[in-house]
Amino acid sequence: MASRDWAAPNLPSARPNGAEALRPKEFEPRLQKELSRLDPSVPFNPEVRYLHHTWAQTFFSRPEFFFQPSTIPELQKIVTLGRRLGKRLCVTGFGHSPSDLSLTSQWLINLDNLSRILEWDVGGQPGLVRFEAGRSLGGLNAALAEKGYTLPNLGSIDVQSIAGAISTGTHGSSLKHGLLSNSITSLKILLSNSEVVDCSAEKNTQLFKAALLSLGSLGIIVELTLQAVPDFNIKWSQSLWPLEHILNTWDSDLWTQQEYTRVWWLPYLSRAVVWRGGRTSAPVRQPKRTFYGGIVGFTLYHNLLYLAQYIPSTLPWIEWLIFGMQYGFKPGTYELAAVQPAREALLMDCLYSQFVDEWALPLSRGPEAIRRLGAWIHGDEATARIPFPSSGVWVHCPIEVRVSDNSTAKTNNPSGVRPYLDPTVDNGPTLYLNATLYRPYGRDPPCRDRYYQAFEWLMRELGGRPHWAKNFTHVSRTEIEAMYGSDMAEFVRIRDEADPQGLFVGEWHHRNLPVSNAVGFEAEAAVRKMGSGGDGLLWTGRSRRRQQTIQLETAMGAVDKKGDRDDSGDDGQRLPSPPLTSTSEESFDYMAKGEASVYSDLH
């Protein structure tokens, strides 16, 4: 029985999941037939009626089957059967990607049961740890702490699976660090022909570059090796500043005074909260409880946001009241400070269900971006120069302002490998601007469309690229293709080679990446209100199976005629070598060729 319910703190857990195991005799005949060709000692345990959803409960889907395998052979069996039956395979970590990226109506796979630590100090290298890919960032950090190590960088939360986090380019906020995936030195990925392939900066480098940020479209990452750093504490403080101070110190020491810095911009007040933290040997001193960290502040803010759904013009006043109660009504009157282990200090409370539209752009464009967006929010369209009217649009705060540096010129990337789909700037520091809109009681805010249209237009004009996991909506796949140029072409080439049928390609990928329309088993999606009290959408992918099935059956018919009924085999091929042993460069070549021959059988 699946037990993976979570939700943003202002929402009830999704209704009881109702997932249950399906008995083998209930399997459809084609599945029974295919299953009979495979090793019966390897379990195959699909669950049905599983309700999957994003953390913010913005999107829900009901996969046909939900799997939580606990061994690699189980996972290989799922991939083999999925390929033979023409199913889309989607892996999810914790469903914390705000968009519909992790949704499917077909086969959903989760690796919570594949999360063991496999090896410490790999090859004698202190802090180099090898583990199964379903492990969460927090779960890894807890184990590292016992050995005196920690992750060098984190985003706002640590519940995500590490494979999920790297697969969308998750980042924190520091010019001394890049994407979280920088700490990964090698990985193993299960590709569409059920082969597990090793890759790193030295081995299958192109596959590594693709797998470090693959949006789940390349295969299933099953194992990761990560370089941790010696455990350390962070001494941090946060306080309120006039926005002009932020802009005036932007190019001097705003981002460099301390190792970690993040800014929350309050657009109506023209102020910002600055959080800064640096390494210290001081002992832990936990922060005091804050106003909206407590039940009164949390509930008051939530209900005021709900009121603003009906009277949006109250939002500037709400910003003044809530942030005044939290940080003082004048800059300089309040400071919150603490010393915490890095694994706690870098996290923050993500208060309510929310939409997030976050873009990466050159750090140097930051002041212009903030001035123009601020002007637009204040109705000064001449200064904003954004071709969408702002009248009647009221936004939520804060707008998150963060940084990272993943440029190849920096030494903060031990493997030296930059993912093809890395959205950060490749020759300098990156600014991340994140337009957050809360969803009080699960209700969508009224101004989202125009606000995000204007915001995304400005981000594009300033050379930005969207954070892959987030709720960008006003950018076409052609525009995304142009933003990445030859890097995107390379990614798609490698993806197609590793997964020619498109098992791992879903509707989100077709909508946003230049993958061929000929691949994939799930096409366009239908969405309708979930009808559970909030505005969450039930996402239903439409199967493209009929056409694909004919092709598959033709190919399998040819196999059957040859009498090639293999207990452990696969589409007329021998099963790949035992799991986790096929680790050479040649194995990937072999696999790619093998898959290509299956592919050509089908076309």
Ligand SMILES: Cc1cc2nc3c(=O)[nH]c(=O)nc-3n(C[C@H](O)[C@H](O)[C@H](O)COP(=O)(O)OP(=O)(O)OC[C@H]3O[C@@H](n4cnc5c(N)ncnc54)[C@H](O)[C@@H]3O)c2cc1C
């Ligand atoms: C409250 C909150 C705070 C957040 N804070 C930040 C932040 O500070 N910085 C930031 O950059 N992002 C942030 N995010 C976004 C989040 O880090 C990413 O969306 C991350 O990808 C979620 O990880 P997940 O384990 O939930 O993966 P999912 O959302 O379930 O999946 C994400 C993608 O990874 C793929 N995937 C998952 N597992 C595997 C695997 N084993 N092999 C191959 N592909 C796989 C999926 O198919 C999918 O394409 C935040 C999200 C939330 C909800």
